[in-house]
Amino acid sequence: MSIEKLHKCIKEKRVNHSHSREAIYAILLNADSFLTVSQIEKELTESYPKKVSLNTLYRHLSFFTECKLVITIQDSYKRTYYSLAKEQPMIFGICPKCNGVKRVSVDVGDLSDFLTGTDFVTVHKKCKKCL
Numbered sequence: 001m002s003i004e005k006l007h008k009c010i011k012e013k014r015v016n017h018s019h020s021r022e023a024i025y026a027i028l029l030n031a032d033s034f035l036t037v038s039q040i041e042k043e044l045t046e047s048y049p050k051k052v053s054l055n056t057l058y059r060h061l062s063f064f065t066e067c068k069l070v071i072t073i074q075d076s077y078k079r080t081y082y083s084l085a086k087e088q089p090m091i092f093g094i095c096p097k098c099n100g101v102k103r104v105s106v107d108v109g110d111l112s113d114f115l116t117g118t119d120f121v122t123v124h125k126k127c128k129k130c131l
């Protein structure tokens with residue numbers, strides 16, 4: 001997943017280029033796990049010189065979702081987490097105790113046919129800390 005996919009979608013949807021949108025995309029591109037809106041907002045404050053309203057942030061995030069560039073998952077408190085979509089389905093563990101979300105690196109191997117068309121799988125399982 002790269003910035004080209006974002007540019008392709010901007011072209012298809014005929015929307016204007018936006019620096020704040022690219023800055024948010026870059027944050028997701030550099031993150032190795034899911035981020036909440038407040039984490040994205042915090043990183044944006046550090047990496048982007050202008051103030052971006054929460055409304056704008058949500059608007060850009062839903063644009064990414066519409067373009068299928070980003071996937072969202074919700075924990076049991078209905079908190080939403082955002083991550084860039086990958087070519088291969090991703091597997092996430094959500095800990096029911098501390099609510100931590102972690103990407104699990106497993107080889108999808110034999111499951112790959114079964115998972116075709118799936119963006120991600122979440123497994124509800126206690127994390128190492130909480131076991």
Ligand SMILES: [Zn+2]
Nearest residue numbers: 095098127130
């Ligand atoms: Zn835990």
